[in-house]
Amino acid sequence: MTIHRAPPVDRHTSGLNHPHPSEITPQAEYAERRAWLARSGLAGAGLLAASALPGLMRSAQAQAPARPGKLAALAGSRSNVAGALVMEKPTAYTDATTYNNFYEFGTDKSDPARNAGKLITRPWSVAVEGEVKKPRSFDLDELLKLAPMEDRIYRLRCVEGWSMVIPWVGWSLAELIKKVEPTGNAKYVEFVTLADPKQMPFVGSRVLDWPYVEGLRLDEAMHPLTLLAFGMYGEVLPNQNGAPLRLAVPWKYGFKSAKSLVKIRFVEKQPPTAWVKAAAQEYGFYSNVNPNVDHPRWSQATERRIGEDGLFTRKRPTLMFNGYEAQVGQMYAGLDLKKNY
Numbered sequence: 001m002t003i004h005r006a007p008p009v010d011r012h013t014s015g016l017n018h019p020h021p022s023e024i025t026p027q028a029e030y031a032e033r034r035a036w037l038a039r040s041g042l043a044g045a046g047l048l049a050a051s052a053l054p055g056l057m058r059s060a061q062a063q064a065p066a067r068p069g070k071l072a073a074l075a076g077s078r079s080n081v082a083g084a085l086v087m088e089k090p091t092a093y094t095d096a097t098t099y100n101n102f103y104e105f106g107t108d109k110s111d112p113a114r115n116a117g118k119l120i121t122r123p124w125s126v127a128v129e130g131e132v133k134k135p136r137s138f139d140l141d142e143l144l145k146l147a148p149m150e151d152r153i154y155r156l157r158c159v160e161g162w163s164m165v166i167p168w169v170g171w172s173l174a175e176l177i178k179k180v181e182p183t184g185n186a187k188y189v190e191f192v193t194l195a196d197p198k199q200m201p202f203v204g205s206r207v208l209d210w211p212y213v214e215g216l217r218l219d220e221a222m223h224p225l226t227l228l229a230f231g232m233y234g235e236v237l238p239n240q241n242g243a244p245l246r247l248a249v250p251w252k253y254g255f256k257s258a259k260s261l262v263k264i265r266f267v268e269k270q271p272p273t274a275w276v277k278a279a280a281q282e283y284g285f286y287s288n289v290n291p292n293v294d295h296p297r298w299s300q301a302t303e304r305r306i307g308e309d310g311l312f313t314r315k316r317p318t319l320m321f322n323g324y325e326a327q328v329g330q331m332y333a334g335l336d337l338k339k340n341y
């Protein structure tokens with residue numbers, strides 16, 4: 001996600017090919033993993049008969065990340081939303097929490113885990129304003145109770161060419177939107193994130209125009225797959241992953257999923273987002289995952305799944321809308337996806 005140079009090299013491309021510590025499962029964690037899988041409906045009689053996918057089930061049971069036990073537990077029930085539970089092996093918790101993009105804390109992948117520890121995430125509130133009949137501010141504790149928490153397992157595809165599979169805990173943003181009643185003028189939703197230079201050492205750096213702002217069309221924001229996430233891997237979000245709440249929009253490049261939200265604004269015009277302002281020719285407002293539309297400086301046809309073999313190569317074909325075409329494709333009927341990248 002850099003403007004003037006190729007995506008940064010990380011430890012996954014640095015030549016290490018021995019097992020990462022997180023890939024070795026201590027006995028004590030195994031039972032916990034099974035419990036997590038059971039809660040998510042992946043163990044036993046899950047979405048698909050285990051007999052239909054024996055290899056996948058075995059590998060998920062053996063390797064799905066455990067709750068690390070350091071943060072407060074956040075339980076969800078299995079989501080019934082179509083497409084919300086991807087049957088792919090979740091990324092190791094250690095990888096998902098040490099290989100991050102959160103530029104407020106630095107531009108190297110390891111910076112957020114190192115620098116975000118002191119972010120104060122309580123008290124926290126989110127102002128919901130603009131073109132709504134009932135504008136108001138929500139305290140975090142209210143948001144945690146606003147709708148039942150659901151477990152969802154989403155692919156995450158970064159525009160840089162890597163991907164992960166993350167088990168989130170949260171609820172559809174639509175639940176919040178219904179409460180504030182958008183007016184007929186609301187066409188887009190703007191998401192504003194915390195920009196506090198006292199807590200965030202890179203806010204003020206010239207890499208982006210702060211605060212980090214993202215946006216969705218109202219119908220995209222209302223789509224049941226658009227998640228307001230409060231947790232991952234059965235726990236509250238670690239700071240580096242966007243505590244205390246963030247978006248997870250699985251069919252779009254990861255940068256659309258803004259972290260540490262403080263304001264949600266309903267507007268009539270397409271909001272100017274941080275990455276469009278930084279480099280509109282490289283990062284479009286839509287940013288739907290699309291293997292047929294390359295980034296000006298690299299192909300988007302394939303991706304490197306973090307934690308998989310083939311550390312130097314992009315082995316996986318990237319899927320249209322990141323594999324969520326059946327659920328979201330209709331929203332873009334008639335839209336030229338090459339122009340509206």
Ligand code: MTE
Pocket residue numbers: 001096099100101102103104156157158159193212240241242253254255256257258259260
């Ligand atoms: N949100 C904020 N506030 N600041 C950021 O720098 N980076 C984005 C997105 N949300 C970013 C952000 C990018 S580029 C990606 S790929 C995802 O967060 C990464 O999420 P993860 O670190 O939890 O994998």
